[in-house]
Amino acid sequence: MASSRISATPLLWLIVLAAGLVLVINMGIRQSFGLFLNPISLDLGLGRESFALSMALQNLMWGLTAPAAGGLADKYGAGRVLTVGALCYVGGLLIMANAAGEASLLTAGVLIGLGVSGTGFTTVLGVVGRAAPEESRAKALGLASMGSAIGMFAALPYVHVLIDAYGWSWSLVLLALTAAIMAPLGWMLASGAGREAAGRAASTIAAGEQTIRAALTSAMPDRDFRLLSVGFFVCGFHIAFVATHLPAFVTDQGFSAETGMLALMIIGIGNIAGTYLFGQLGGRYEKRHLLVFLYAARAAVFLAFVLLPMTYYSLLAYSAVLGLLWLATVPLTSGLVADMFGPRWMSMLFGITLFSHQIGSFLGAWLGGYLYDIFQSYDIMWWISIALGLISAIVHGSIRQRRPAPAGQAAS
Numbered sequence: 001m002a003s004s005r006i007s008a009t010p011l012l013w014l015i016v017l018a019a020g021l022v023l024v025i026n027m028g029i030r031q032s033f034g035l036f037l038n039p040i041s042l043d044l045g046l047g048r049e050s051f052a053l054s055m056a057l058q059n060l061m062w063g064l065t066a067p068a069a070g071g072l073a074d075k076y077g078a079g080r081v082l083t084v085g086a087l088c089y090v091g092g093l094l095i096m097a098n099a100a101g102e103a104s105l106l107t108a109g110v111l112i113g114l115g116v117s118g119t120g121f122t123t124v125l126g127v128v129g130r131a132a133p134e135e136s137r138a139k140a141l142g143l144a145s146m147g148s149a150i151g152m153f154a155a156l157p158y159v160h161v162l163i164d165a166y167g168w169s170w171s172l173v174l175l176a177l178t179a180a181i182m183a184p185l186g187w188m189l190a191s192g193a194g195r196e197a198a199g200r201a202a203s204t205i206a207a208g209e210q211t212i213r214a215a216l217t218s219a220m221p222d223r224d225f226r227l228l229s230v231g232f233f234v235c236g237f238h239i240a241f242v243a244t245h246l247p248a249f250v251t252d253q254g255f256s257a258e259t260g261m262l263a264l265m266i267i268g269i270g271n272i273a274g275t276y277l278f279g280q281l282g283g284r285y286e287k288r289h290l291l292v293f294l295y296a297a298r299a300a301v302f303l304a305f306v307l308l309p310m311t312y313y314s315l316l317a318y319s320a321v322l323g324l325l326w327l328a329t330v331p332l333t334s335g336l337v338a339d340m341f342g343p344r345w346m347s348m349l350f351g352i353t354l355f356s357h358q359i360g361s362f363l364g365a366w367l368g369g370y371l372y373d374i375f376q377s378y379d380i381m382w383w384i385s386i387a388l389g390l391i392s393a394i395v396h397g398s399i400r401q402r403r404p405a406p407a408g409q410a411a412s
Contacts, residue, residue, distance in 0.1 A: 018189040019124035020147030028151025032159040052369025054109035061113025063358020070122035070347030082186025085118015097172035126347025142279010153268030215345035229356040234392035236360030270323020278328035291396040299389030
């Protein structure tokens with residue numbers, strides 16, 4: 001009991017704060033890339049598919065390397081992983097700033113994907129999940145995840161002003177300098193994680209000395225873990241499609257570029273509230289039921305985009321509702337991983353589910369550009385997003401929420 005009380009001291013909230021600040025920068029910059037689609041495509045004389053493919057590769061690389069980044073952070077600590085990730089992020093942004101064609105955009109996408117992986121959810125939420133006692137874990141994960149929501153809200157006007165003032169190339173250079181701040185923040189998080197031992201004691205004792213192999217043997221054949229990963233694929237598809245293509249979709253509807261930026265900002269504001277709200281609700285209600293609601297509600301919002309008249313105010317209303325549903329899936333999904341298998345290898349196991357998420361992100365970003373270039377419309381993508389949202393709601397409703405199995409044993 002004493003160790004549980006220790007883990008709930010201000011040290012836990014220091015770790016949550018450091019993790020949240022890293023996510024502010026990481027996800028803030030990443031969620032602003034949609035503002036670069038039109039200017040980069042026009043200046044380089046490329047179709048939208050080239051930039052969309054760069055964003056898709058970014059998401060795919062994030063997903064491919066997330067399990068490895070999570071496993072390294074679980075075993076050796078988050079500080080080194082965060083620092084290397086920050087350097088990759090900076091390098092990718094600088095290459096994109098000097099892009100002369102599709103090849104440089106694709107190279108930038110790969111490097112930024114590695115950077116997002118090393119400084120993203122799998123690394124920082126694993127630290128938070130191990131630091132927090134079970135009764136506070138959903139709240140701590142929700143608060144840390146709010147960093148991504150705050151980042152999206154803060155980055156959009158910041159990037160919009162930069163593009164207006166300096167153009168897209170110099171804006172990316174300034175964003176690279178911003179991304180560099182994640183390196184010292186990573187060492188702050190590592191310092192907190194090093195002193196986390198007292199707060200982490202209760203969870204590591206509960207998890208025993210489980211090895212990576214035992215954790216994988218427990219999770220990979222598990223029906224519910226596979227269902228959770230399949231459902232998270234849909235989240236990635238939705239997020240990447242909307243974040244990459246919504247500004248262009250809005251201008252296609254006859255609105256200004258500022259309106260597209262405002263729509264994303266409103267999503268960001270709603271995201272702050274939604275991530276906090278569902279993080280809190282995840283400690284009171286079954287997370288799988290909340291996820292069913294989130295995905296079904298997303299399908300309803302996308303249906304409104306297709307069927308209802310699009311006016312300035314209806315666009316902002318749809319964006320506000322979508323914001324409440326945006327990244328509220330993250331604390332619930334990561335919390336379910338910890339609930340099922342314990343927090344010891346949470347970063348690695350959540351990284352595996354995130355790989356599925358990022359395959360969805362690859363398809364959402366790339367397919368949106370590919371289908372637009374063919375049909376000059378996003379209608380098909382909206383209908384695909386509606387169908388996937390309903391499928392994901394059904395999938396999450398089939399998951400059985402339960403306690404983690406003893407170390408080394410497969411969950412039943």
